[in-house]
Amino acid sequence: MSFREKSAWITLIAFVIASVMYVIHAGPHMLVPNPGIWTLHLIGVSIAAFILIELIAHIVLWVRFPKDARTPRDERERLIELKATRLAAYVYVILSFVVIIAAPTHGADGFGVGLGVLLAFVLAEIVNYAARIIYYRRGV
């Protein structure tokens, strides 16, 4: 497994853990149109958890594989990142569009719409890193 595939695994797992943390703590409040500004602290905790996991895991990766970490991306790795990012962009645009159109009709306020768009971003990033791993495994 290449250094950047390991890195993609770390980021994917960090996104999933942070998302699950948020969903568990926000729980049923997520389903109401106006979740309330108090959920901001939950988002903050989830982002902090994401950054912490990313930092610690990548430091371990850099220490264990210093030569691989210094190797610049080659053309295959750049192509994989481009293809996965393009896929994630489609997911983000479509989900954001659905949220912006549908949320106000269900009584969501500006904060609720913003939260929906943030959720769309997180889902798009999960798609992004999952797609990278698939491309690394199956070929591109």
Added chain:
Amino acid sequence: MTKTAVTNKIRRLRFDHGEMTQQELAERIGVTRQTVNAIELGKYSPSLEVAFRIANVFGVPLDQVFSYAAGEKG
């Protein structure tokens, strides 16, 4: 597994050149070992520049390294 229509003889050429490792070839052409492995397995078609670099390392023309099976992939 996604296979390309481009086949190659890199493994054979590495063997013929003193059992050159994938890592050694990767360093000489400026890609990662995993990319050399993906090219060998037909999971990735390299750019023309990398293809020429590979041929240069082995000192053979490009068509002795790569061949294209027309019609196998649309």
